[in-house]
Amino acid sequence: MSAVRTYFRDIWMALFTVTVGMRVTFRHLFVPAVTLQYPDAKLKLPERVRNRLYVNIDDCIGCDQCSLACPVDCITIETIKSTADQDLGQTSTGHKKRLHVPRFDIDIAKCCYCGLCVYPCPTECIVMTDVYEFSESDRHNLIYNYSRMTSTEIEEAKAKFKKAEEEAAAKKAAAVAAAAQKKQEPPKASS
Ligand code: SF4
Numbered sequence: 412m413s414a415v416r417t418y419f420r421d422i423w424m425a426l427f428t429v430t431v432g433m434r435v436t437f438r439h440l441f442v443p444a445v446t447l448q449y450p451d452a453k454l455k456l457p458e459r460v461r462n463r464l465y466v467n468i469d470d471c472i473g474c475d476q477c478s479l480a481c482p483v484d485c486i487t488i489e490t491i492k493s494t495a496d497q498d499l500g501q502t503s504t505g506h507k508k509r510l511h512v513p514r515f516d517i518d519i520a521k522c523c524y525c526g527l528c529v530y531p532c533p534t535e536c537i538v539m540t541d542v543y544e545f546s547e548s549d550r551h552n553l554i555y556n557y558s559r560m561t562s563t564e565i566e567e568a569k570a571k572f573k574k575a576e577e578e579a580a581a582k583k584a585a586a587v588a589a590a591a592q593k594k595q596e597p598p599k600a601s602s
């Protein structure tokens with residue numbers, strides 16, 4: 412094949428492939444657009460979409476059910492028992508609150524949005540929302556802290572529970588000692 416012939420064949424091939432490509436482009440000029448101008452335009456999400464979690468901590472009873480159900484261990488809960496003289500009130504679903512919740516963290520960077528934590532919650536206070544725009548440049552900002560207890564309140568609650576436990580233990584020990592002493596006393600002679 413001569414060099415001239417190869418030259419003209421290459422020109423023909425170039426024009427042909429451009430024409431094929433432009434044919435596809437041209438066809439799409441008359442097809443409705445499937446892309447969105449995000450973030451100016453957004454898709455309407457389904458009603459039961461699973462995105463970022465939210466916890467209404469006022470309704471949390473610290474039962475740990477959500478944390479136990481989580482397959483990736485991204486929920487960390489710590490609780491402190493209330494004492495007999497403390498009334499922590501009720502949830503909006505009527506459940507009595509007996510535990511302080513000094514820590515309720517969700518590491519949303521680990522969350523796989525399975526929703527398994529939502530179903531066992533007895534007070535329906537952990538829910539999936541439709542919020543999906545929460546990217547962060549520092550992954551530590553993706554650990555959400557829901558507890559609102561201050562460090563002073565936590566220390567007070569711990570000290571109160573410890574004191575109540577010590578008092579209960581002392582009361583129990585005194586009762587055991589009294590029972591042992593009663594056992595050792597000789598039986599009273601009958602008249
Ligand atoms: S949605 Fe799934 S992965 Fe995320 S916190 Fe709940 S149980 Fe864990």
Ligand code: SF4
Nearest residue numbers: 471472474475477532
């Ligand atoms: S299951 Fe609900 S009430 Fe229990 S600890 Fe989790 S969020 Fe709180």
